[in-house]
Amino acid sequence: MIIKNKLIFGWALLLLCTFSCKEDLIEMNINPNGASPESANPNLVLSTVLTEAGKTVLNLGYQDIAGVMQHTQKDGWSGSHNSYDWNRSNSWSGYYAILRNNQFVYDRAVELDQELHQGVTLVIRGMMFGLITDLWGDAPYSQALKGAEGTPEATFPSFDTQEEIYRGILGELETANQLLSQPKGSYNSSIEGADVYFGGNPEKWRKMANSLKLRFYMRLSEKLPDFAKQGIETILADPGTYPIITSTGDDATMSFNTESEASSWPKNTKFDVDASNYRRLKMCQTLVEAMRVNNDPRLGVWANPVEIPLVVDASLPAGTDVIQDGKRYLSPDVLESRNVALEDISQNPDYVGIPPGIAGSQVYNLSPDANQASFNPHVSWLNDRYREPNGPLLKARLITATEVNFILAEAALKGWAVGGTAEEYYNKAIQASFTTWGISGQVENYLQQESVKFDGTLKQLMEQKWVSSWTAAAEAWFDYRRTGYPELEAGPYTIRSVLPVRFYYMVEERNLNGANSEEAMNRLETTNFSEVDGANSAWSKPWVIQGTGKPW
Structure with a gap:
């Protein structure tokens, strides 16, 4: 009996130790400094969403797309920049990573009834999905960001059409406009510490939402002119409901205020021992000569x-x-x-x-x-300021008063009701650009030149918009595709004789999500310049420019 009791006691002790060790191990595996997804403050993730989105937009407009749009050229390791030799290397995985984090912030904001956070994340969602469809064409949208659900549709999402994506993000930006319509003090949450764009100001976020709507309506102006006209006129007819960015003080920008490599101006020389990345990026003759002929003082700011x-x-x-x-x-x-x-x-x-x-x-x-x-x-060479990790002019520019005024000038040129003439908005756009680059005192002399005075043509308007898109060349590329301006010619040693109009769908997406990728590729319009690649070519036209005869 004594032996039996000893055995029972031993087993009990062993079980007790086992369960106790399990509990201790579980507790040891909890990171005391980490944030649980179920209880995390959305601001912890929002700051990353905003900084990564800002860097993504800047890298597009300051690197290879600046080469496509002939703002810059490289004189070393230049294939992707000067010649469009992308070799299907442009991946959207980074864009969707930002969107996944953004979705987490939105979902937490819904749980916590934080309308300010909901509005902000819808603005970022609209901007990032807009970039994806601008760059690639059809893409996962309605079924995207649902991988955690584990369903086949979530794991292998279908590609929404480009039209569906544009219409979808315009609807989400409308919702954002409503969510962001309250005074700052009326919200039950704050983003002041996380907001690297506007310091937590909901009114400026609201202006960004409506300005992005103007951008995307104009993007659709060739394919859906009546829809675009109605959308832009609705916004301009009711500034109380639809405030927009009209002055540089409201620009959606992100500064680089630190000297860490991850959060400083890209390709600066502080973290590049031999300055090779800065040295290889030079001014392009096309931009230089377009500015020299107009005695444009911005050239000295940039070069x-x-x-x-x-x-x-x-x-x-x-x-x-x-x-x-x-x-x-x-x-x-x-x-x-x-x-x-x-x-x-x-x-x-x-x-x-x-x-x-x-x-x-x-x-x-x-x-x-x-x-x-x-x-x-x-x-x-580029101006010495681009050697630095930060500075007052070194900003990611997401959407600005310059761009908005050029959009309104184009709308007025089309005869749409936007409350001003094309010339008035054209002048305001250039004035905003000069203010942005710290030379506002020189704009009047510039505008008085006969070669700069507005001549009533879309060609001149888009050429000035192209010049003003320095470090934000992606917008110039999207404008070029739908208008054909500026009239750029591919160089003699580019891999095609005309400029590309989209990114290739990347190999990994085609391998993992083959059926849906194939369906999307079949909706592209092949051209004489895409035959070598097949449908999935940087010279195949996405829906937004199919049938327009643009840009070539």
Whole structure:
């Protein structure tokens, strides 16, 4: 009996220890510094959503799309930037990662009845899904962000049509406008500490929502002109219900206020020991010449003057190639000996851009640096401010008064009722751009030039909008697709003879979600320039420009 009792006691002790250890292990696996999804403050995630969204928009407009739209060219490792050699490498996974985090904030806000957070996340949702469909075309939308449900539809979502996505986000932005209509003090929550765009101001978020609606209505103006006209006129007819961004103080921007690599201006030299990323990005000749002809002072804000201008002088002795008084003097026979034609170099004394899509961009304009180290002293480098990790002008610009006024100028040009003339909005747009770049005092002289005065054409309007989209070139690309302006020509060594109009669907999506990807690709319009790739080409037209004859 004693032995039996000892056995029972032993088993009880063992079970007690086992359960106790399990509890201890479970407790040990709880991160005391982590946030539980069931109880997390939405602001902990919202700040990441906003910063990642801001960086994504900036990287689009400051990197390869700036190459497509001929704001910049690279003179080293230039294939994707100068020649559109994307090789199906552009992935939307980062966009959907932002949207998943954004959805978490929205869902928590619904649970907590936080209308301010709901409105803000709907604005971000509209902007990010808008970018996805702008860049790729049809995409997962209505069934996206539901992977946790584990259903086949959630795991392998269908691709909504581009029209469905545009209409959907316009509806969500309308809901955001309503949710953001209260004074700041009326909300039961605050985003002040997390909001890197507006410091927690719901009125500015509301203006962003309605300004994005203007953007997307104009995006649809060729395909659904009546729908776009009604949408824009409704907003302009009732500014009390639909406030929009009209001054630079309301611009949706994100500053870079720290010196950490993750939250500073991209490709700056503080975290790049040999400054190679900064050095390889140079001004493009197309933008430089468009600005030089109009004596545009913004060029000096964005670019450095050429360090050593070229001077070809037939009166010089044969074989002359000398740097003197800060200039490089050459006799014509030196060019001939190098098989370089006079028209293939630039003798601009102030700013020199690299022509788009040329071979040997690293040695353009007789650069002595032929090894892609990008130390060319005979072309203009970006302004020194772009070496820095932050600064007053170094901002991600998501949507601005400049863009909004150009949209309204275009709407007025179409004859739509927007409360002003095309010329008035055109001038306001340029004034806003000059204010943005810190040279507002020079705008009147600029506008008085005959070459700048509004001539009533869409061509001039879109060219000025293109110039003003510096560091935000993605919007210029989307405008170019639907209008054909500015009239850009692909360079001689680009992989197609015209500019691309979309991103390829990436290989991983086609492998994982093959049937839905295939269906979406079949809805693209193949062109003479996409035949080599098949339907999934950067030169196949998405719905928004199908049948428009634009841009080529």
